[in-house]
Amino acid sequence: MASVKIENTEEEILNAAKEVFQQKGMAGARMQEIADKAKINKALLHYYYRSKQLLFEAVFKNAFRLLAPQIGKVLNDDTELFDKIRNFTDSYVSFVIKHPYLPNFVIQELNSNPEFVLKLRAEASFPSTEKFKQQVLEAIETGLIKPIDADQLLINIISLNIFPFIGTPLLMALINVDKIKYDQLLQNRKTEAADFIINSIKI
Template structure:
């Protein structure tokens, strides 16, 4: 029992350390020795838990996604209106990415390298289901609350507007002449800007 607890504590320590290093250096720039130092363990122990940096990165992503997915699934499938869902989803999604800014680029990189990776993620408990959301969008279109739009297209619009600034952070910082503090402030404002933009574009 004690050994299991030690193993769990050490693994959690490694994942927290790896996330910090990945956030600072990215997947390519991070080194296993840096992660071991951050976790206050030796490199041999790090390799005992994770044989490669890729496996460690996937574990960090899976851990982060396991926290995000249930939140988003709950929002999408609650009994609120489509308008409220857009507001809540955008707020939660952008807040989460701001805390884990390496995730969007990792997802794109990993899907290009290993298309089956997402199939593994989909098997996780709490993975968001869009069926209720699509049905609700169709119903509100039918009632004349929303302009004609498919639930799938609406979801893609929301995801795209939320994620793109984090994928293109250096580009946006350069164009807008922003430092880290200015970018964070812009992303905080974006929680409202994105939801209002989408809602105004689909409401009758």
């Protein structure tokens, strides 16, 4: 019974923390607010997680463990390359719309703690890109796409999907739209980004 209670308390903490981080980001979140939302005292919160940074990492890893298998499945299934690009974009954008704190956290964490990526890479679910790279080479050889380095293509795909989330305030100001219209624009990225990439490489 004690172990069940511990698991339930930890789950409540992570759920509460996710809500607060989504609303206020890493800098604006307060441990007391997270404790209040989880309906525990701050001392107990610190018993489970000694710092806000460790709690943020736990929330991130939980979300990453949900996203990574989806991305890994897309990259390593037998889907044709263009459909794979569409599926990657759809999976990533759909997921980050539900977890909007993730891209900014990755950037922040890599800047302040470059070794954090080693923790992610050690996760069993960390995606492999080898099959994707092989598909790109085969698509070039068969004349389906223009010659392009597979790593560069993957970086292009990831960049076009990530920046609209980490650059939200700047992009909203540049294109002069409100939050409602920008959220719709993000939904449209599921197809717009994929079509842009495919049109740039196909012959």
